[in-house]
Amino acid sequence: MNLQLIGVNHRSAPLEVRERFAIPESRLPEAVQRLLRYPGVEEGMIVSTCNRVELLVRATNGSVDLRDFVGEYFKVDPKEYEKYLYDLKQNDAIRHLFRVTASLDSMVVGEPQILGQVKEAYAVARAVGAVNSQLDALVSRAFAVAKKVRNETAVGSSAVSVASVAVDLAKKIFGSLAGKHVYLVGAGKMSELAARHLLANGAASIFVANRTYERAEKLAAKFQGQALHFEELYDTADRADIIITSTGAPVAIFKREHGERFMARRKNRPMFFIDIAVPRDCDPELNKIDGLFVYDIDDLQQVVATHVADRKREAQHAEEIIALEVQRFTERLQTLDVVPTIVSLQEHLETIRQAEIDRQRGRLGQLSTEQEMAIEAMTRGIVNKIMHTPITTLKSAAREAEATTVVEIIRRLFNLQQKASRGEQPGDKAEAAAGNGVKH
Amino acid sequence: MPFLWLKVAVGFYAVGLLWATAAVSRPCNFLSKIVLPALGLGMAFHFVSMAELAMLTGHLSLALMSIHESESLLAFLILAFFLIVYARYRTLSPGIFMFPLSFLLTFAAAVGEQPPQFNSPLFRSSWIFVHIALIFTGYAALFLSFAASILYILQERSLKAKRLAGYLSRLPALEVIDEIGYRALLLGFPFMTFGLIAGSVLAQARFGSMYFLDPKILLSLLMWVVYMVLLYTRWNSGWRGRRAAYLATFAFLAAVCAWAANYFSAVHRFVAQ
Numbered sequence: 001m002n003l004q005l006i007g008v009n010h011r012s013a014p015l016e017v018r019e020r021f022a023i024p025e026s027r028l029p030e031a032v033q034r035l036l037r038y039p040g041v042e043e044g045m046i047v048s049t050c051n052r053v054e055l056l057v058r059a060t061n062g063s064v065d066l067r068d069f070v071g072e073y074f075k076v077d078p079k080e081y082e083k084y085l086y087d088l089k090q091n092d093a094i095r096h097l098f099r100v101t102a103s104l105d106s107m108v109v110g111e112p113q114i115l116g117q118v119k120e121a122y123a124v125a126r127a128v129g130a131v132n133s134q135l136d137a138l139v140s141r142a143f144a145v146a147k148k149v150r151n152e153t154a155v156g157s158s159a160v161s162v163a164s165v166a167v168d169l170a171k172k173i174f175g176s177l178a179g180k181h182v183y184l185v186g187a188g189k190m191s192e193l194a195a196r197h198l199l200a201n202g203a204a205s206i207f208v209a210n211r212t213y214e215r216a217e218k219l220a221a222k223f224q225g226q227a228l229h230f231e232e233l234y235d236t237a238d239r240a241d242i243i244i245t246s247t248g249a250p251v252a253i254f255k256r257e258h259g260e261r262f263m264a265r266r267k268n269r270p271m272f273f274i275d276i277a278v279p280r281d282c283d284p285e286l287n288k289i290d291g292l293f294v295y296d297i298d299d300l301q302q303v304v305a306t307h308v309a310d311r312k313r314e315a316q317h318a319e320e321i322i323a324l325e326v327q328r329f330t331e332r333l334q335t336l337d338v339v340p341t342i343v344s345l346q347e348h349l350e351t352i353r354q355a356e357i358d359r360q361r362g363r364l365g366q367l368s369t370e371q372e373m374a375i376e377a378m379t380r381g382i383v384n385k386i387m388h389t390p391i392t393t394l395k396s397a398a399r400e401a402e403a404t405t406v407v408e409i410i411r412r413l414f415n416l417q418q419k420a421s422r423g424e425q426p427g428d429k430a431e432a433a434a435g436n437g438v439k440h
Numbered sequence: 441m442p443f444l445w446l447k448v449a450v451g452f453y454a455v456g457l458l459w460a461t462a463a464v465s466r467p468c469n470f471l472s473k474i475v476l477p478a479l480g481l482g483m484a485f486h487f488v489s490m491a492e493l494a495m496l497t498g499h500l501s502l503a504l505m506s507i508h509e510s511e512s513l514l515a516f517l518i519l520a521f522f523l524i525v526y527a528r529y530r531t532l533s534p535g536i537f538m539f540p541l542s543f544l545l546t547f548a549a550a551v552g553e554q555p556p557q558f559n560s561p562l563f564r565s566s567w568i569f570v571h572i573a574l575i576f577t578g579y580a581a582l583f584l585s586f587a588a589s590i591l592y593i594l595q596e597r598s599l600k601a602k603r604l605a606g607y608l609s610r611l612p613a614l615e616v617i618d619e620i621g622y623r624a625l626l627l628g629f630p631f632m633t634f635g636l637i638a639g640s641v642l643a644q645a646r647f648g649s650m651y652f653l654d655p656k657i658l659l660s661l662l663m664w665v666v667y668m669v670l671l672y673t674r675w676n677s678g679w680r681g682r683r684a685a686y687l688a689t690f691a692f693l694a695a696v697c698a699w700a701a702n703y704f705s706a707v708h709r710f711v712a713q
Contacts, residue, residue: 151469172599175613267678270614287600290681299602 001134001333005093006066006085007047007054010107013084020081021053021074028124034073036130040064043135045125047100049117051107056097058135063089094138095326101142102149104318109311110155115146138329145325152321153314162190162300163197165307166274169300170198170242173272173293177202183240184208185233186247187219190276194244195223207240209233211247238262244274245281252283259286274300338394341407344416345390349383390414442496445489446512446550452482453515453546456539463536475532475539479519486516486546510572512549515542517580525584525620531612534620537587567642574635579695581628582667586692588621589685596681618680621688625671636664656701663694 008021023031028046035044035055041064044057055066067085071078078085088096099105103114122139125131131139149155167177174180180203184191187210195206206225210216213229220227228236233253237243238261247253254273262271273294275282280296287294295303357379367375390410397406410416455478459471493509522538525531595611611617643657670687673679679687 169599171613172595173614175616175619264677268680269678290683291596293599295602302602 001090001138001337002042002059002063003056003090003093003138004059004064004066005054005056005088005096006070007052008081008084008086009052009054009105012086013081017081017084018051018053020076021048021070022050023048023053028121029128031073032125032130033128035069036128038064038069043132044130045121045135045139047118047121049114052100052105054100056093056135091326091330094329095322097138097142098145098322098325099319102146102318102322103155104149104315104322109315115143119143141325141329145322148325149318149321153317154310155314155318162276162297162304163194165300165303166194166244166295167197167201169274169293169295169303170272171201173270174241177204179204180241181239182206183228183237183243184219184225185237185243185245185253185281186210186249186277187215188246188276191244191246191274192219192222194274194276198242199223203242207236209236234258234261238265238271241270242272242274244276246275246277247281248277249281250279252279253281254286255283256285256289259289259292263289263291276300335395338397338407341410341416342391342394345387345410345414348414348416349387353379353383442489442493443550445485445492446546449482449486449489450543450546450550452478452485453519453539453543455479456482456535457543459532460536460539463532472532475535476526479523483516483519483523486512486519490516508549508552510576511545513572514576514579515545515549517576518542518545518583521580521584521624525624529612529616529620531616533591533611533617534584534587537590538584541583567638571635571638571642574631574638576635578628578632578635579699581624581631582688582691582695584624585621585628585670586688588617588624589681589688592617592621592681593685621680621684622674625667625674629667629671632664632667636660656698659694659698659701663691663698666691666694 008018010018013021023046025048028048032044032046035041035046035057040059042058042060044055047054047056055070057064057066066087067078070076070081070085096105101115101118103110103112106114118139122131126136170177170180177198180198182195182198182203182205184195184206187208199206206220206223207228208216208220208223208225209228209230209232210219211230213227216227216230219225237254237258243254245254259271268291270291270293273282273286273292275294275296278297282294282296284294286292357375364375394406394410455471455475459475462471490509490512518538519542522535525534591611592614595614595617598611599614612620639660666687670684670691673687674684
């Protein structure tokens with residue numbers, strides 16, 4: 001299989017360049033058709049998302065100049081964009097496709113949308129008949145690999161920012177955030193962001209308290225929340241399930257005794273303090289109260305760090321899975337590649353055998369059925385024994401990188417050029433031959 | 441035949457046991473995938489076994505009457521509770537405690553084949569079946585609540601220690617665990633109460649008021665009182681977490697004692713002399 005891939009992505013090119021290459025959904029079918037009509041292209045598909053545009057083709061023979069096609073289709077000078085484009089062939093192209101589909105090549109590693117986007121691209125290519133047996137097998141395999149990566153690693157299940165970690169923790173405590181109240185004590189960019197995240201995840205309402213009441217009112221208005229007076233902080237705080245503190249106070253405002261009072265008034269329903277102030281607004285003692293949880297900025301950042309470390313380890317694991325899958329897939333391809341040679345070798349020797357029998361048959365005169373069968377068996381035996389080594393060599397070579405060399409040598413030795421070229425396009429026929437060709 | 445089915449059920453429950461052991465140390469994806477189907481199959485065989493036994497002995501109560509058969513019924517009820525929790529909350533976590541217990545109970549029932557022990561004529565009464573079924577449902581609910589309070593403590597600790605790795609991070613949210621435990625208590629209490637009332641009525645009719653001083657009865661009452669205290673503290677001052685877990689453990693121990701008291705109770709031993 002002669003695979004080629006060309007593309008730009010978020011790492012190889014800035015947004016302005018990617019915009020230049022993006023293909024809108026409505027024009028995708030037509031673009032794939034153009035690609036398919038391009039000389040030398042046998043099968044092809046195009047993935048176009050905001051982070052990448054990639055063209056994947058299977059060429060008939062030799063290589064197709066995809067850069068030329070890119071220049072032609074996008075009406076750009078390929079020279080100008082040389083440095084943004086990457087070309088991949090064979091195994092590298094397979095690996096790339098697997099990595100993209102498994103979301104290892106994404107800007108946010110593990111984000112789930114990319115699989116859907118590749119699936120759509122595949123559906124479009126299929127609909128216009130640009131994908132047949134071979135590319136089909138490859139892309140289906142890519143989907144299976146993506147699924148495997150998803151199932152066997154935790155890539156894509158970890159949180160990223162401090163704000164999203166705060167949301168994750170709140171969910172670990174409260175289950176759903178529906179009906180939960182958030183209290184912002186002190187206004188700041190970071191607490192605002194955390195509040196926004198919590199609201200987006202279903203939190204019911206926001207209270208705001210600030211030393212200057214006007215600022216509290218302003219911030220509350222932003223979230224359609226309620227501004228409360230800072231002086232009433234200790235009387236109102238137990239109304240909230242989640243408290244985000246970010247005041248500039250030099251000493252802790254929430255101490256253990258406050259926490260105990262809140263919990264008693266709340267009938268011990270859990271409470272979550274997110275303290276992003278430095279110096280801290282919550283006394284560490286507070287965390288010792290049953291049902292009350294305090295995470296300060298360091299705690300949050302540490303959770304972020306472990307998530308990132310986890311993610312790196314998981315991504316490593318995912319890369320291993322992909323390496324293995326690429327190897328498996330190419331092995332299968334190479335086996336397919338040697339099958340036509342095996343078949344033509346068998347056909348070649350069979351023709352010789354038949355011709356020899358026909359030539360000598362006249363001289364042997366009348367023969368009994370048993371004798372006929374003995375001749376048949378003997379000649380067949382000779383042919384099979386001669387063929388045995390080349391076939392096993394071919395098969396084992398199929399698993400190594402040297403397949404093409406061995407195929408080349410055997411073809412030349414047995415003068416299989418003519419027939420072999422017919423077998424150059426294996427497809428379904430060769431695959432069928434792989435099944436019964438071995439029996440002879 | 442009933443014992444054969446029961447043994448098959450034990451085999452399926454062993455998957456649950458394996459899952460529970462693996463879940464604590466190294467969660468295994470494969471086991472998590474098969475544990476529910478295995479449980480379902482196990483329960484189906486278990487049910488067939490119980491139904492067949494009931495038909496063989498000719499009476500529902502008789503089928504339940506040996507210690508072992510009652511253990512098997514309790515295991516079945518515990519798993520039924522587990523399934524209800526799973527259907528509502530999509531969590532396998534309570535299984536960490538419920539699978540091993542129901543495996544042990546069923547295992548004991550399956551290997552200890554014995555003829556029905558309680559052949560006192562009293563068991564011809566349907567009341568006794570009602571008594572047992574109610575109390576056992578109460579037991580199973582109490583055990584679920586106990587399991588939930590342990591999970592609550594584990595989850596609370598991991599949140600406090602700010603370690604969110606490993607199995608703990610897969611536990612359901614704190615408030616969800618809390619809800620499971622509380623609902624189990626609420627549901628189990630009326631069963632337990634009516635079960636005890638049914639038992640008292642039966643004993644009163646047969647033994648007069650003397651039955652009251654029997655250790656089994658006293659322990660059962662103690663358990664019921666703890667149960668009520670649990671509910672009350674929860675409802676009144678929202679006790680959960682550590683304190684609730686202590687109470688639940690206490691109630692659970694009382695229940696185990698009350699159960700074990702079968703062996704030295706005069707009133708509750710119904711073997712014909």
